[in-house]
Amino acid sequence: METIIVGKQAQGKYRKNWKVCIGTGRLGLALQKEYQDHLRLLQEQIGFSYIRGHGLLHDDVGIYREFETADGHAKPFYNFTYIDRIFDSYLELGIRPFVEIGFMPKLLASGEQTIFYWKGNVTPPKDYSKWKDLVQAIVTHFIARYGEEEVLRWPFEIWNEPNLINFWQDADQAEYFKLYLVTAQAIKEVHPSIQVGGPAICGGSDHWITDFLLFCKNESAPVDFVTRHAYTSAKPHKTTPELVYQELNNNTSMLEEFKQVREMIQASPFPDLPFHITEYNTSYSPINPIHDTTLNAAYLARTLSEASDYVDSLSYWTFSDVFEELDVPKAQFHGGFGLIALNGILKPTFHLFRFFNSLGEELLYRDENIIVTRKPDGSIALVIWNLVIEKGDDFNKEVTITLPLEFRDVFIKRDTIDEIHANPWRVWKELGRPRFPSQQQIQMLRQVAEPHVRTLRKTTENETLSLTLTLSKNEVSLIEFIPVYEEAQPYIDLDDSQMTSYS
Amino acid sequence: METIIVGKQAQGKYRKNWKVCIGTGRLGLALQKEYQDHLRLLQEQIGFSYIRGHGLLHDDVGIYREFETADGHAKPFYNFTYIDRIFDSYLELGIRPFVEIGFMPKLLASGEQTIFYWKGNVTPPKDYSKWKDLVQAIVTHFIARYGEEEVLRWPFEIWNEPNLINFWQDADQAEYFKLYLVTAQAIKEVHPSIQVGGPAICGGSDHWITDFLLFCKNESAPVDFVTRHAYTSAKPHKTTPELVYQELNNNTSMLEEFKQVREMIQASPFPDLPFHITEYNTSYSPINPIHDTTLNAAYLARTLSEASDYVDSLSYWTFSDVFEELDVPKAQFHGGFGLIALNGILKPTFHLFRFFNSLGEELLYRDENIIVTRKPDGSIALVIWNLVIEKGDDFNKEVTITLPLEFRDVFIKRDTIDEIHANPWRVWKELGRPRFPSQQQIQMLRQVAEPHVRTLRKTTENETLSLTLTLSKNEVSLIEFIPVYEEAQPYIDLDDSQMTSYS
Amino acid sequence: METIIVGKQAQGKYRKNWKVCIGTGRLGLALQKEYQDHLRLLQEQIGFSYIRGHGLLHDDVGIYREFETADGHAKPFYNFTYIDRIFDSYLELGIRPFVEIGFMPKLLASGEQTIFYWKGNVTPPKDYSKWKDLVQAIVTHFIARYGEEEVLRWPFEIWNEPNLINFWQDADQAEYFKLYLVTAQAIKEVHPSIQVGGPAICGGSDHWITDFLLFCKNESAPVDFVTRHAYTSAKPHKTTPELVYQELNNNTSMLEEFKQVREMIQASPFPDLPFHITEYNTSYSPINPIHDTTLNAAYLARTLSEASDYVDSLSYWTFSDVFEELDVPKAQFHGGFGLIALNGILKPTFHLFRFFNSLGEELLYRDENIIVTRKPDGSIALVIWNLVIEKGDDFNKEVTITLPLEFRDVFIKRDTIDEIHANPWRVWKELGRPRFPSQQQIQMLRQVAEPHVRTLRKTTENETLSLTLTLSKNEVSLIEFIPVYEEAQPYIDLDDSQMTSYS
């Protein structure tokens, strides 16, 4: 049995950089009602500051169009009907765009290469002058509609994963740097204080970071922040038409990558630039069932606990299964990235975020399986987890925790997710994996998606309390220790033992 | 260990007469927002047909007023501002008034005797002619506003518990019969098809039933239904300024009373009259903590299971703790009658109603601790309970149930309330009995007020399934057995064992 | 000045067949939040029974997919994720699908010809056997999800405008009849009572009606109803990249067409078949500004007044400007079909429907410019209009109407739309035609989109009332005559002349 003794002295501050930004399916999906319902739920229960997704310039949002003039020329036309509706809805829900400039409108594309079911074009502009006009028209429109003060708070990131041939034709670094320079300068011409950054690479090619910052230095390209992605799955070892299976890397690998890239930035000509992880998750596949599991939550707990030490933000990819990279989702659970499954059903990782959101700012203790914090009122909130990679059922673990509590009576509340509780994916399998569940099944799945809650009242001794917990497989628990101010006293003659059945 | 074997053959029909009507605090409280919030919650989750409460004619609803004319006469004035708002809101929520005619407007009262914190006057009219005018004005107004078709569906009950001196001056039977006759005739003059009834007595004076029906026969008084109340608590054995403690009678006593009175009606000159229990609960005191307990639910389970055999409706007193008979409620939990506590917190008995509401119409099996029903789709829904009157913690009980299920795979869902789960009263005590809980405490109490849900998938053998359950103290569980139509097959190459952690 | 004298005697019944069905942009758009907001508004204020649109089988709804099996075969897969969400939302809003079977999923198409911005494939199936499987899978799923009783109320119409080469490859009649036969039989095999019909032609080829019914007779093809479309615009006389201008035919032309086709049906082997106009409007172009005008309302008034004499339903094309046939809408007003413009702004024709919805069932009088009806309470509701095709401002018209009113005091309410009132298109032009209006501009446009309301109280003489009205250009007014039951009398000593400023 493990024993943890938590001291009274704060060990620093717990920062929630994981709350700065969240990922989304392509922006065009933000027109959908179910998307908006999920986003509202997310904001009401957790509350992120920014949202980032692909497809701002994709043809379904439809910004770039051309008209033919009487003399047969193509005249650019910028259609803001849909993007206004989308950004209006974001701001109404208290979340700002973390703008990603891409992909290429068909009419501006130099090639035909596309990515995803929805065919995002990933080729360079065929005319950089029209590209510049487009970028400036957009930024100018944003300022006109939302005001300078607002837009100055939006980061503008140029393109997505240009180091991959799927996302940028030939993964051509020189062409990306050209695109970056033109775009960043175009934006700064509209307003010099708008923040621009890149290179938005995925892991595995970190030399791009160094190259990029050197390029910015040499070419005097504006750069206000550095971005990168992070996923922790190996290549698929089995692929089926509907699902993909992958092994997980060790859950410290992501933190190590964060640290290394931070050091690369510090060693660059721009050592103080903010560093944003604009995508992360376990698997990069939208059909890997791990995303629906409790394992996914237990695995990422350590990331939420420690990542803020290295990065200024990290953006979980993505908040909702309203998502279409490979196709229209084919079943209630299908391995999608979302914190929220179709029909508004919360996944375990959603609760992981809720739990970490309940932590205080004063960090009292932290190791690889627990984080303990204190709030201004003296109450303590901790998150503890029992990550189990192995198969099987018997991985219970006992832990005894001793906590400093400066009050006599304490109310203890434990919210738990594990393989049994808050696991709608499990219940869905019991139901026979209904692809298109009935309203009755949806109600059941919503009901079982809530954490198991246990409460208890204890008395501290010498301003400390010891608690022994049994953690089940992949359990993540939020435990709160709240002072009790007993109000039985004002009752005259209160005596529960006078009741039938009770004492 | 108990063993129950349920056969395939239906034993009759399960009727939900407990769903016909529900009690409410005085009508004036229906103006309140919290009242309306609770009623909406009730209707969305259960859905009653009628609502009955005191105070239609009380001065806070303010219907009866008088103006002084120029020559100094008092001219009656009927003010429908508030009652229209109240009945409009009922109908909007899909619930109809079960109208109780009473108490006496101050300006029409012959005496000063009042009841309750809100001072309902319980004396006869000082002028029966003005009383008749008032009654007719009201009924006429209802028909004008809501239409004849609607109002013909509203029962009109004359007065409340006239056999008690607290509710009717001197419990004067002759005077009550006079009031009844005048009122019933007044109503029938407005429309002969409106249903009228009485005598709305509490238990303990059942000869009033016989007397009343004889009176109706002899005086040709209109009578369309018979009403009575039922509570199953002994006199208080301890009374404090805030709480009252009482012993409970056996939980069959209520059913026996229903049966006896039904027989009295059958032996009367009106043997076929409908028989409505217009109030029932364990305790008749609005400050008995039993109403907040799981015991209350386990105790009443049998009533909901069997009462429809004897009575045409039974109206739980009351749906909400928005209630003021003794005073403004003084604490979050205070022993109020409500299914819903202040701040929208569900009590165990609320779930009891939800559970019985989920039963099917085909009755397969019933005894004192269980009811088993089947639905048209072949699924089975049962409610089982473990009523424990004794004090202490060790009253677990094992039961094995064998069920007929005409399908191979079955999904089993068990919703449980007991001393541990869905017991916000317990958690509230752990929190130190906060009288006026903070928003954070309210959120916690709402969260712990939900039933514990467990799910399971099993395979039937020879179209039967056996299940062994352990029931905890005062547990009430709804268990549903739903056919599974496995959809794993359409997946090509599905193999969960390829996942990390799962097999 | 025109004079109209309305008699007491009813001239028949006014039926609202225009309320049976309404058109919608392609079904995939029903996923959008703005679409759902508009549909809710429509249903709350008017309340249609059915909704019909293209694209059930289009790839964005995504029903038809194929998987590759291990041995390399393509295995059909039917994805109901989106169509369930769409039909669930319709039924929740109290509107049923009028199902149109089309267009062709890419994977089943025999050719590459498409229509619209969203590229609906209009070629026959490359494999009629897979087509039949698809149709049956869909219908079977609908019955499983929504129940037989519900689905038996949904008409199934086969394809859209097969008489046009744009909508059906080569407008090949023989191929259409083949498609019809296969599809109708496939549906009837699932359930023989489901209603099927066609040929959904646009105007101008009415011999298709005769051919179609003859074909059904000869081939014993199931047929439960006949469908056709109707638009009343000439070919465009001016076309620009964003707008199209057309002349209007006489507004009786549509009624005449209805009559003729009805006669053709009556002369066919199926003389009693229901006849549904599954699309109609003035212009068939989604960028003709007439749809935004008051003229559009004044022009269609007669259609709403008289069409029910000839057709069993007529479905206005469409309820909302959330629509994408030519592209993403490029401006707040852009000549779209919708009753409701972007941002929830009501167009004049929306109010036309509201006005006709307020009429009673008893028809007292009707001519080309007015319809007068009576309701069960004796009140009279009329709609009157002043259609002006000419340009210019001076087309006021005076009318005197004499009405039978069987009560003394009458409250008259006149709701008016005309060139000045309820004309947000006009105000939008004054605002400078903002393509992407600000929230402030949207608020203004909503405010000015409401009808002008005037009220008046009059006294009848000899149970009649004469009223002289001045109608402005393209005015449409709803005028209601409601009995007044004066309640001043119960006030003692009421005397408004005692007030400052009033008498």
Next chain:
Amino acid sequence: METIIVGKQAQGKYRKNWKVCIGTGRLGLALQKEYQDHLRLLQEQIGFSYIRGHGLLHDDVGIYREFETADGHAKPFYNFTYIDRIFDSYLELGIRPFVEIGFMPKLLASGEQTIFYWKGNVTPPKDYSKWKDLVQAIVTHFIARYGEEEVLRWPFEIWNEPNLINFWQDADQAEYFKLYLVTAQAIKEVHPSIQVGGPAICGGSDHWITDFLLFCKNESAPVDFVTRHAYTSAKPHKTTPELVYQELNNNTSMLEEFKQVREMIQASPFPDLPFHITEYNTSYSPINPIHDTTLNAAYLARTLSEASDYVDSLSYWTFSDVFEELDVPKAQFHGGFGLIALNGILKPTFHLFRFFNSLGEELLYRDENIIVTRKPDGSIALVIWNLVIEKGDDFNKEVTITLPLEFRDVFIKRDTIDEIHANPWRVWKELGRPRFPSQQQIQMLRQVAEPHVRTLRKTTENETLSLTLTLSKNEVSLIEFIPVYEEAQPYIDLDDSQMTSYS
């Protein structure tokens, strides 16, 4: 015809002190749903900062209670169940309490004198020590529940109109000063920074102001602000059981009173104290029909225009007809104080507040009939009115206004209320004064309660625009002049004259 020439130069700043606070019926009414609905409407459309009403300590809110202890002593008990619900709801709607300490709980009262239908006790405490305990318990509870930072923003005003014998037994000044001293000191003991003030007198006894401040000086009583009320009606010249008729004073009288009292404060020992008008209206009677009229709005226009020059806040009495001082309201319109009539119907004075809320901060011009302001974007907003005290219909007035506008094209929007428009009281009389209107009548009244809106587009000349207006009797209009940025140009070949009917 009047001519007004407005210059470019700002004349100062227009402050909206009328928006700081609004009056309400007694706090107990805030439990009602209709009250909350009206308050939400008010806050969404206008948005006040504070709300003030009577009855915090009245027995229906129920804070002060006593229990009998075992030894027969009365032990105070403070019940915050209702006041928490009330203040929670205020803060949720973004409005803070302007706390009025009063009236006397029955158990603490030294006498039996009461005021109003709801019997507020107006006698001094029988035990000042228990009174002090009560006050401190309340303030302590507020801080515990809402936090110090929040409660420090709430003013605490001691009692209401102690200079009237109806509101304070014998209008005993010495006793009031005693109450004030004890109460103010009690509050400051809880927290020295909480603001306290008085004497909350009605007009007519302004020497109380001087006396009060002198008393504070002499006795070192804490005082942070001075309060007074203002009504501008003469004594009733006709009183009926349901309505009261009064003459109005000149509408400058209120401003003069404000000025005089401000000067009295400046001459006092506390010359810099804030001065709050904690109640004002035309009539002080809750059954004077003037409150329902357009006259009321036209009369108060000047007050909203100029009062901020003299007072730090002025609190219109009251926001809603959910009010019970004389009795339950007896009719839809009954002369109540509210900006919002029963059933959520907006009165003309509601729009007056909306109009003044739309003004800018830069004051360009002001006289007794108009106020002209400019906003940061250069647009101009003015409110103009035509107050007519005389009876009759012919009081139209022509005005020509010349305005400085630094842009070429201007969109002009005029929102008008007058005797014809936004006058639901007039329509209600036409409807026969239905006391308890049907849902249909309520819909009509809501519809006619909206202002008449006219729009226009004009071109400025030499950066000025002249506009000639005809103002009808008691018209109040908001007129906004907004720059137009024409977007017709991007349309290629736009030509409205190609349309049928339009040019």
